[in-house]
Amino acid sequence: MVKIALLGAAGQIGTPLSLLCKASDLFDEISLYDLVHVPGIATDLNHIDTRTRVSGHLPDDSGLKKALTGADIVVVTAGIARKPGMTRDDLFKTNASIIRDIFTDIAVTCPQAMCCVVTNPVNSTLPVATEALKKGGVFDPTRIFGVTTLDVVRASTFAAHALGDNVNPKDLKVSVIGGHSGATILPLYSQAEPPVTLDDQTLAGVINRVQFGGDEIVKSKQGAGSATTCMAYAGFRFIKALLSGMDGEAITEEAYVYLPGIPGGKEIAAELGVDYFAVKVELGKTGATKALPIGKISEHETRLLEVALKELKSNIATGLSFMA
Numbered sequence: 001m002v003k004i005a006l007l008g009a010a011g012q013i014g015t016p017l018s019l020l021c022k023a024s025d026l027f028d029e030i031s032l033y034d035l036v037h038v039p040g041i042a043t044d045l046n047h048i049d050t051r052t053r054v055s056g057h058l059p060d061d062s063g064l065k066k067a068l069t070g071a072d073i074v075v076v077t078a079g080i081a082r083k084p085g086m087t088r089d090d091l092f093k094t095n096a097s098i099i100r101d102i103f104t105d106i107a108v109t110c111p112q113a114m115c116c117v118v119t120n121p122v123n124s125t126l127p128v129a130t131e132a133l134k135k136g137g138v139f140d141p142t143r144i145f146g147v148t149t150l151d152v153v154r155a156s157t158f159a160a161h162a163l164g165d166n167v168n169p170k171d172l173k174v175s176v177i178g179g180h181s182g183a184t185i186l187p188l189y190s191q192a193e194p195p196v197t198l199d200d201q202t203l204a205g206v207i208n209r210v211q212f213g214g215d216e217i218v219k220s221k222q223g224a225g226s227a228t229t230c231m232a233y234a235g236f237r238f239i240k241a242l243l244s245g246m247d248g249e250a251i252t253e254e255a256y257v258y259l260p261g262i263p264g265g266k267e268i269a270a271e272l273g274v275d276y277f278a279v280k281v282e283l284g285k286t287g288a289t290k291a292l293p294i295g296k297i298s299e300h301e302t303r304l305l306e307v308a309l310k311e312l313k314s315n316i317a318t319g320l321s322f323m324a
């Protein structure tokens with residue numbers, strides 16, 4: 001029996017994500033939680049001919065507790081999204097308390113669940129979530145992830161676009177480390193497989209597009225929000241990786257994690273001077289089983305890493321001071 005709880009399921013990421021989960025037939029049970037609409041969304045999804053049972057829970061009548069009870073995986077997309085002119089940090093004031101309250105309930109109801117935080121600004125909301133779990137006395141760093149998979153998806157897609165029509169983005173593997181916001185996003189094209197051969201100027205343009213891909217969508221949607229379908233796609237990719245690991249398959253995926261609590265992570269944290277950072281992690285039956293070293297990076301990437309770390313430190317401090 002595998003149960004996934006999707007919190008924020010009536011939102012523009014949550015709804016397509018719930019469709020991907022229901023259509024995949026990878027779950028026995030999907031519970032949807034949001035402030036509005038989720039009973040109807042559940043009824044709608046239950047007309048799809050997969051075996052998964054979907055239930056929808058509103059806040060009244062202990063809805064969050066019901067949604068979380070027995071969950072093996074919890075994905076949080078709840079909160080507000082950006083509008084033009086806003087940075088992800090502008091979302092913190094509203095979204096931080098949403099994350100704090102949800103994780104306070106997770107700590108009581110399903111402390112063993114694998115938790116995925118999509119709600120922005122992820123660089124700061126993950127520290128909020130981990131502090132809430134710490135306060136509940138149940139923090140396990142191997143089971144909580146900030147979802148940065150969209151950056152990995154973009155890194156392959158945008159490089160493939162620059163390389164030409166005959167390159168399938170899915171054939172390009174590009175690790176992306178750091179965080180999930182602007183300059184904190186660091187695609188490592190020097191490690192790409194197969195190697196990406198672009199001139200310096202084109203490569204710099206591709207890196208910038210990966211870092212600010214979120215802004216491209218916010219601008220294009222003209223006030224109607226930020227990334228939704230590509231974020232749902234990326235979130236689902238991460239969920240599938242998590243499930244494969246839980247099934248005993250050896251799999252790696254990038255995620256924003258609390259490094260000191262993951263085997264191999266303490267060394268990386270000491271080298272970088274930050275505790276929260278996105279790296280490639282090995283996923284196993286119990287969540288993150290290993291944080292993989294960053295490896296050799298180019299001089300240009302080393303300079304970008306310095307910039308990323310400076311911004312990331314401030315984002316992490318924002319999350320921690322909110323919970324202090």
Ligand code: LMR
Pocket residue numbers: 081082088120150213214215217218226227231
């Ligand atoms: C993205 O990367 O597209 C998302 O984090 C949404 C945003 O606000 O940019």
